[in-house]
Amino acid sequence: MENNGETPLLVSKNVATNAHFTGDVEDIAPINGIKDFFYQFGVESKKLWYLAGPAIFTSVCQYSLGAITQTFAGHVGTLDLAAFSIENSVIAGFSLGIMVGMGSALETLCGQAFGAGQVDMLGIYMQRSWVILLVTGLIMSFLYIFATPILLLIGQTEAISHAAGKMALWMIPQLFAYAINYPQAKFLQAQSKIMVMASIAGVALVLHVFFSWLFMLKLGWGLWGGALVLNFSWWFMVVAQMIYILSGTCGRAWTGFSWAAFSNLWGFVKLSLASAVMLCLETWYFMALILFAGYLKNAEIAVDALSVCTNIVGWAVMIAIGFNAAISVRVSNELGAAHPRAAKFSIVVVVAFSILVGAILSLLLIIFRHQYPALFANSLEVQDAVYALTPLLALCLVINNIQPALSGVAIGAGWQAAIAYINIACYYIFGVPLGLTLGFAANWGVKGIWIGMLTGTVVQTIILIWICCRTNWDKEASMAEKRIQQWSGKKHVEGEQ
Template identity: 40%
Template structure:
């Protein structure tokens, strides 16, 4: 009798634990998707404008498609990598400040990021201004280099818009107010398609029409974000412009640089692979096919980066609150969610891989080259569902320096040499370069997984608490309260 009672109690206890676990997973998933869904919508829509532009240009001429591919995957990726990296410090600091209820600091961190990023971008402008001689120096064909040089000038207003849209998105998602960006991005996507059709197809303005549509739709989002912030929809975190934003910049610059190096090593890796493709026998076809595959991956990874944004916010918020157990539980739910999405797109790439190229070009050679890469593309997509989320965990915890070292070794010591050898020595051409790329991504994924597993999250809570106390500045409201008390 006693045994049966004990068994009943044990079964009841396990049922309660399972029910509690199920409830915790559902609750954590709600928190994740509250940040991730708007992030996915906005990133897919924003990246979609770049892909739509590529599609319109691809149907203008194959030469301009190759020129656009060079600029977008080399120049823009080079500069954008620095900006995203520098901006990810905002993601770390705003997320941790929100978790610690230091709301007034979030607006200050946002302004600091604008100041640092605008100076950085202005220094990097020669990359766009002198694109033609740069690409010639790198050994690209003269016709492609000239086309790329003209297109790169059109990317200058686009990239300045990114400074604001990137940082504001990180600022808003840290306080779970990024749904407005999702709506703005959807409108941007629709406006971009209509403008591209009007300027390229109807008015036949060619490259200038396609690039004008891209610039206008990008700044539509930026102006909408300004209206939202300055219009009073962030009363706790935006107290107006302040001189405090240009004080104590050095610690933020250091974190921004480590963040920049982390992201740049990853983004430049793909850019260098495109550059290698430019030295193949049929450079125009190789660059176009490689760029199309990278854009397919990019579009899917934009969805995963939505989960990455949620990872940054959830980890940073819980570290700010001082709850190490919640951090570890959130990471498990995040990874399960992301891998499920990756498996879905892995299957799609396997099934429709031979037809994807027609979305971007009617050139049969390019379509066939994309088809040849479809199997490798599918497995790269699967890996791409894992490493961005682990990078997001690192950003949320402020571990960018460690990830930078991992990226350096995995991509440049392992991935690039393998790709170069297989592409040129064994004559596998673009497929060999892609195998090298996948090798680098696979080793990076394993290394990030090991780093996350070995991290002492209780220690990270202490580090976060010390950082927030050191950088905290009282708001004017708090100063007034102090004056009233004394």
Template identity: 45%
Template sequence: MAEEESRLEERLIVNEEEGDEDLKKRVWEETKKIWRVAFPGILARATNFGNIIITQAVIGHVSALDLAAFALVQSLTVRFVNGIVLGMSSATETLCGQAFGAGQHHMMGIYLQRSWIVNLITVTILLPIFIFAGPIFVALGQEKEIANVSEIISLWLIPLSYCFVFSLTIQMYLQAQLKNMIVAWLSVISFLVQIFLSWLLVIKLELGIPGAIGSLILSNFFIVLGEFVYLLFGGCPLSWKGFTWDAFSQLWPVIKLSVSSGVMLCLELWYNSVLVLIAGYMENATVAISAFSICLNASAWELMICIGFLGAACVRIANELGRGNAKAIRFSIKVNLATSIVFGLVFFTICLIFGDEIGYLFTSDQDVVNMVSELSILLALTMLLNSIQPVLTGIAIGAGLQSTVAIINLVCYYVIGIPVGLLLGYFTNLQVKGVWIGMVCGVAMQIICLSILIWRTNWDDQVVKASQRLNRWLKPIDLS
């Protein structure tokens, strides 16, 4: 009896060790799959956003007024339009990711071209926001001096909005088929070009705003040109079959998914924009807008890294939905979240340690630097939340749940976050701190709601829905 019990214990130990080894192997394999998508995405988005940071930094060292004007345009006008294009482009990510997982490679190029059509029309409709930026800012109650400079900057940024149409959609198309490393390298080169051009045009030639914005436009168009060269000259032989009239068919389903995607991400990106607008009504508006924008951009740069995990979550969920593997989806969610949170904790710590120095990276104005320092603790907390929220959003995008997330964003940000920010900002002595606390409350509530949504999602049902959608839109391969 004792011998049998001993053998039983030995078998249990062996099985447990084998289970641990199997789990470690699965985690390692999933981690490799995540990083294959996340690393190029992180590199691309961090350097792309770095172009904005460089532009803001060189403008900030020209004058505080120009910095406030650029912050207003970048945080409101550009973020508004970019939010719409980015959101609508996420439909490309959902459709291409699921098509790739299902082996419907030829449909990916068609989905990409449909997105171009929808997004080009959308950006053209939104042009008046750039053209009439000055009067719009004045109507919103911003200082006239800041609004006048903002109008000049907005007109310069019109080409950038059209650049977004192609750069974002192609990046998501390539990412869905695990070929986004080319985008990462193009973005790194673009970042170096931006540094050189900013130094040459702004510091050396002293061209001011035209030099700063001009270098931003040129560096971004470099990425688009490189993507088209890769696409048209054989980089994606399975998924790119050339331009086709099929792109103009079945646009309505793409429009519906694009609109729900656009609303989802716009509500998220506009949230920060509204808070910048609120900061413009505070005492000493120039300092308030500048400091708030600097903190948001520092947070957004870390967010670019976490958005790499958003892309990884989206691709992994979409691919596995296309393959019909619900079990792999659940495991991928756990590994992706754990990895991203580790990065959030690192940035949380860095921000607490170097919070007093962040402002000097963007401006030499001591008042702005001091206000940034006061916001550093809230900034650190935001960094931590940023490591969780994008992954949850990526999971929803991969599953095509954008419309549900749009409702969550609307409630958490605009029913909870902004009202709390207004109350604390205007009816207490917290001022800008109060606005930021409201922002944190909205994001925290969004994370809770998204966690519940994902926890309660039946992934076996989502597999069936994805299969039905892909088969409904499938076009036979033209062998002629």
């Protein structure tokens, strides 16, 4: 294999004998000319969309569970909407960031191990992740129990804090569903078993819409009804995925529960924490938008308007998260199989599609800017505030469609720790202070906060693109091989054929 004089690849015999995992025995040939580029673009597009299509559908369905509950809460009352928005964005959002972040360590290890043909390790990795995330869930449950005093402490209004705190107590079962669901998802995703996840999520969404309407509006149960249905929907997905995994459909990837899941836990914890820091910094960044809006004058209207906008951004970002999942699988599988050129070219393809999809969504939002606010709130004040934020929302859709895809590259390559430092600098040292300065000191309100924080996202996205362009992908393939050997517990032999 050609390596252009860079770090020699360490290719295990698993790569040659398990080529069907990534679809190619050898790496893609060097691209020469436009015709070659478009041919390879078409080939890679098919591989990407085979993963991204079902992943996008799954992400949209799962996000829509909370978003639909929030939409129904907007038709119950402004306090109900504000309470659910704070609970969903601050309490559940904080927890979700940790759970998804720690689960992304599994994404790196499972994807690279599957690409190298070491399928038997996937079930062990998933069980280790379950242990770590369930313990994390027990710790995080105190955040739910003491949500009311925490929200009061950080300056939220008394009415919103008490209502959101009560909602948080009702949502503790969802926290433990997160702990089991995300390792399951990464386990299935690494094997490209995305269609089953999409099917389960689709059924859950249909049931969720009907029962949310029934309990929240028809029977008048309000937020209690929403919490009941939301918990049920998440646990439905967990149980359905578990039945699929235990049924034997995953072959050597699942051979049963094993005590090996409790070995090397501390090493797995450290890798999971690095992953959690990276993704939590991203998740909490936009969660902070809702929090800061709570300090503005007329806080209830500001929180409601911004929660509608972040709700829409969240739906759009679910498409990007589908790309995130797909590119993570593509990069990790190709690096695990020692295909550095294929890994690099897959990034070009996913960025191109991310920009295109973001632009289409922004255009649709602008076209229907007079109609969409009424779908999310009955209050004319809230609708007017959302309409005023539409230009900024449209720009946000484009930027936030590219950034998650690039984060998927980082997860697939195992760069979580390095990206965490970049996120701290771009988001919290630059973006947050700029947003607070524009929002409060310059008196621009919600627009100022959002503009400043969006600027931080733009800077982070530019840096990620620069890193992808400058990376030595031959060296990354070598590092993936070493990582697989380390976590499988097998000794690495250089030059093994």
